[in-house]
Amino acid sequence: MPLDQIGADAPAAVIPVFDPATAEQIAEVPDVGPRAVDAAVARARATFESGVWREMLPKHRAKVLWRVAEIVDRRIDEIVEVEARNNGMARWLARNLIASAAEVFRYYAGWVTKIHGQSTDIMAEGGISGANARYHAYTLKEPVGVAGLIIPWNGPFYGAMVKLAPALAAGCSCVLKPAEETPLTSLMLPEILAEAGVPDGVVNIITGYGETTGAALARHPDVDKIAFTGSTETGKLIVQAAAGNLKRVTLELGGKTPVLIYDDADLSKAVPGAGLGIFINAGQGCVCGSRLYVQRGVYDQVVEGLANFGKAMKLGGSDDPEAQVGPIISQRQLQRVSNLVEEGRVQGAEVVSGGRILDRPGYFFEPTVVTNVRPDMRMMQEEIFGPVIAVIPFDDEEEVIAEANNSTYGLAAGVWTREIARAHRLAKRLEAGTVWLNAQLAWDVSQPFGGYKQSGWGYEYGWEGLNAYLKTKTVYAEI
Numbered sequence: 001m002p003l004d005q006i007g008a009d010a011p012a013a014v015i016p017v018f019d020p021a022t023a024e025q026i027a028e029v030p031d032v033g034p035r036a037v038d039a040a041v042a043r044a045r046a047t048f049e050s051g052v053w054r055e056m057l058p059k060h061r062a063k064v065l066w067r068v069a070e071i072v073d074r075r076i077d078e079i080v081e082v083e084a085r086n087n088g089m090a091r092w093l094a095r096n097l098i099a100s101a102a103e104v105f106r107y108y109a110g111w112v113t114k115i116h117g118q119s120t121d122i123m124a125e126g127g128i129s130g131a132n133a134r135y136h137a138y139t140l141k142e143p144v145g146v147a148g149l150i151i152p153w154n155g156p157f158y159g160a161m162v163k164l165a166p167a168l169a170a171g172c173s174c175v176l177k178p179a180e181e182t183p184l185t186s187l188m189l190p191e192i193l194a195e196a197g198v199p200d201g202v203v204n205i206i207t208g209y210g211e212t213t214g215a216a217l218a219r220h221p222d223v224d225k226i227a228f229t230g231s232t233e234t235g236k237l238i239v240q241a242a243a244g245n246l247k248r249v250t251l252e253l254g255g256k257t258p259v260l261i262y263d264d265a266d267l268s269k270a271v272p273g274a275g276l277g278i279f280i281n282a283g284q285g286c287v288c289g290s291r292l293y294v295q296r297g298v299y300d301q302v303v304e305g306l307a308n309f310g311k312a313m314k315l316g317g318s319d320d321p322e323a324q325v326g327p328i329i330s331q332r333q334l335q336r337v338s339n340l341v342e343e344g345r346v347q348g349a350e351v352v353s354g355g356r357i358l359d360r361p362g363y364f365f366e367p368t369v370v371t372n373v374r375p376d377m378r379m380m381q382e383e384i385f386g387p388v389i390a391v392i393p394f395d396d397e398e399e400v401i402a403e404a405n406n407s408t409y410g411l412a413a414g415v416w417t418r419e420i421a422r423a424h425r426l427a428k429r430l431e432a433g434t435v436w437l438n439a440q441l442a443w444d445v446s447q448p449f450g451g452y453k454q455s456g457w458g459y460e461y462g463w464e465g466l467n468a469y470l471k472t473k474t475v476y477a478e479i
């Protein structure tokens, strides 16, 4: 729905939107507030109840989703332009993520015609009548209803599409709130979805701050599900807000990914793997590997290699097509990253390379390698969400497993070793929803993605990601 429609009667505060590479304001959007949230939810509800989307023949709904992917492919240059400018991410990364977003729609387009329940013939002994009875029982898969989708700023377009695709495949109607820092590519979606054939009112985009507009969506009594990606702290607030009508909640939260490099690892792959695994997107990814445990025999070599890898990375804004890494999203976030590194330094950590804010416009922080850290330091406990990696030596397996698992988070973990049995043993023992063996940042829409511990509830991607937007009804028929 166009913003001028939903925000018409709301006392909209204005949110300035910046290019983080220059710190210049490039747009402004309204903080639409609770009344506009009511209006958007009412529209989503009306389209859901009307059946205009959920009762569309699956083969037709599938075609609409496929067309969304085609339109995104066709308009990719334009979307990359806006995404790179608003988020600051390097163009190559924006292009990868937006192309992947189209693939996510193709993947879920394939599922639409394969959503079905199961049937069973059962005999209940001594049933309610005291006699044995035979039943034919079957399950129906039905969309959960109105889904509220709340997304963060670190991969704005991709993040929106990853939630929309399974929600739409399931037949839900949606209200989507992008992050206040990065609303611009989400605002391109109404046009894309309309051209593809998504009926008007099925997807409603609202812009606003988390505490006002986001919170109003999370607590709304007529929203059936919230799918949230963001910080663990905000995830807990969402859970509380959702309690009012016990709406379903899926959460993709923070991480503190440990990566283990053994003496026998192929360092020609492990070092750049670990480097890219943290410095990509300036460390602003929930699965970025921020704790690197290196076996003593190759410790010095890895620290040096990683420092060189970081120093060689080309930082730049969206106007620089050669840039490998962009800025941090905001001044506030830049200061937080800098403070965490400074605090570690004061407590005895050694900054081997990087560690400084760049002396140029925008919010750039150098790729940073830190050693001499202790597990109780804030930079070892909290998600930094910046290009900062701590390197810690280890000797034996039990020690490193205990340290790697010493975190409230459990989103991802990585192991680099040539010993196959060890790799698989560690995959079982590391407490994380995703484990990479001799790989880093690998992901595919066909594989479930979710967090252990305080990294989340439920799964995205794959069948499980679709099932998160479906409910199951059981039907018994006496035969």
Ligand code: ADP
Pocket: 150, 151, 152, 153, 177, 178, 179, 180, 208, 209, 210, 211, 213, 214, 215, 216, 218, 229, 230, 231, 232, 234, 235, 237, 238
């Ligand atoms: P960050 O700290 O990285 O900004 P958040 O978890 O605060 O991450 O934000 C992720 C998304 O959650 C954003 O769209 C933000 O507006 C939204 N948000 C923040 N606070 C709340 C809240 N209390 N209720 C609902 N949504 C919120």
